[in-house]
Amino acid sequence: MMPVLMLGAAAPVALAAADVPASPTIPAPDAPELAAPGTLPVGTTTVELVQPAQLDPLRSADRAVLADRRLTVRLWYPAAASGPAMTYSTPLPGEDGKDVLFTVPGIASDRSAPATGHFPLVILAHGYSNSPEVLAWLGENLASKGYIVAAPAFRDPPISIRTEAARAVPLARRPLDIAFVASEAARLAKRGEGAFAAADVSRTALIGYSMGGYGVLTAAGAPLDPAMAARTRGALAPYVQGAARADALKVPHLKAVVAIAPAGGSPALTPWTAPGVAAITAPTLYIAGNQDRAVGYDPGVRTLFTQQAHAPRYLLTLREAGHSIALTGAPPEARGRFWDYEWFEDAVWRKDRLLAVQAHFITAFLDRTVKGDETRAAYMDGLIVDSNDGKWPDAPSGRYAGYSPGAPAATLWKGFQPNKAMAMSLEFKPAS
Template sequence: MSDSRDVNQVYDPFARGSFPAGTKSFEWNDATRDRSLPVDVWYPATDAHRGQDLAPETQDEFQPFALAPAVTQEAVRDGEAREGRFPLVIFSHGFGGVKTQSTFFCTHLASHGYVVAAMNHVGNTTLDMMRMATAPPPAGFIDTFMSDRPADASFVIDRMLVGDSGLAIDPSRIGISGHSFGGWTALNTAGRDPRIRAALPLAPAGGAAAAAPGEIPNALRDGLALDWDREVPTLYLVAELDTLLPLDGMRDLFVRTREPRRGIVLLNSDHFHFCDRVEQTHDMFKQIGPLISGSAGDPKATEQMTAAINGMKSSQDLAPGAHAYALNCGLGLAHMDAHVRDNRDAMRLLEGDLCALMAGRGIQVAEL
């Protein structure tokens, strides 16, 4: 890609990049599956948009889903794209999430010269799960989600590589990330799609421990093979006090994952520390989570999930969201730079003492 960054500049993946971030929205149809996916793309914009992605009066305002209040993100809607060929990162949202759940990370990557594409996993979005909570879920719904999600991710890679977004992608430089069920999706897709060079699962599902034992967590674990036939460098970023997907499950995933791998635990954090508006999202889920936990379709699992949610700390008693953003943006970017871009400075950073690095920023973490 064209890159005007000063080669003598000290490598700092925590700082916002030098490019303004743009964003566009698409609707792409996978005719082979009769499946239409809304997709958002973030990318490096031209200098004409400098500062517009950060200024409240010019940055993008959007609704995460119908009926939700409008929110902003650090990107310019339909900004003119910078010329060049760029690395690609796919992002997969969590169970009952949306494609814009983690714009803090997507826009950070775009400011550093990445193109990021995130799809709504239709059938498993926020509105879908709200509807499912009031009616019995269809038979085999979790198997459908497990089949659809990795196929969605690979389909979006296909569309990005043929230029449907209007952006030029380097096909040899592709990574994937995702949160919760999206972390499971990232791991699953990384194992089956040879175009992916690096994986960044955030508090992923698929471990042996879950808040609500039953059909869903067992299916997710059984459906996730991590003894891949090639190396895919993997960095786990997880929460110490994860209510929905406890730390023991993260350790189970980690030890099953083929090397090279590394895992970092954000101390005193919970499941939603990897989403936009951490405090608001966490406290909202603590309020409404018991109302929608019926979407699991298993009465016993619903009961245990509700009990776990009721036991969640309030956001004011947890690590601040700003700490999670710094961890996710800094180490997440460094992981992609090291293994998608072959950046030696990033490799050296990741080979060092990450606990000391984060402590120097006032952020407490531990090795997984």
């Protein structure tokens, strides 16, 4: 039985030009150079992918319960022409477990015709109880720069449900769904269907936030500990190290991985067995706040960066930032209650600043590793680790908005304005 493909999308909200709120995809004037969207128009749509007869960890206890797994995948892609910008509408679970609907203004046009060409594929995995639309700022940004971005909606149980069965669902389905979407993208690209027709799956990248970070690191090759079979109520039993399908989760043609505040590095969750993330050979960019209380920093994300010995990797640390670094800024509907607001905002950093810095470095990293653009190396490989140490001796004085040229004229990171590269560090370790 073949998986089913269905086209569809949320209807755009029509707004008069004067009433359109600022999209989080459009950075503020103090954003680093590569944060701005590219030159290509952006389209978006959704597809439904169906994987038959999947074990349901939420309902499987004494006996296995099988059900078709239906994934709605949000696509962002280079479009043939510009169209009306849409507003996304999507829910997140409230404190009582009930959905809170909110809206996010975008720059993409709903169901625009895809551009012709071949564009690298990016699979974008959201966090526990999140949705693809909270990462629209990144999906749209990358599509405008010549990537096709596929973001599955994983349909986790509400994060407020603390049962063993509820926690088993994201642990089981993240790597399974990511591998399935990669496989389906390859099949549909070969058949020339929809927006996938322009996807070049020989150049694939994975990006994951939080629980999605655990998913992409697993799909990049980190072997699952046999204990994960029980923790997922049997759903991952065929895929743990030593099992019959242990290699089936690894995404082929992988050129790069971006793990934003990924779960899996702290003692609270140890999903992998030796060699763990050291089994990953694709270049990797880790992004984390050093005050992350959800997945940990050290131990936590820094632990993974240190352990991934067989791949070139970067660690971008946003000092004093917490866990909610990747979600869009709090929309109006989420500003009335602490629980809802806490999904989105950081205690210290401006959210638009967090998103802009990440878009800048993710662009440089993917352009270099996936597209082979070595001019982007200058944005990643500087003379300093700590942004506060950067110097630009010949920078014009005053409120100058130009960007640092980087080495050798300046040690200030390339692409940052004077006084705007603060409270960050960027570390690099080569493959051993």
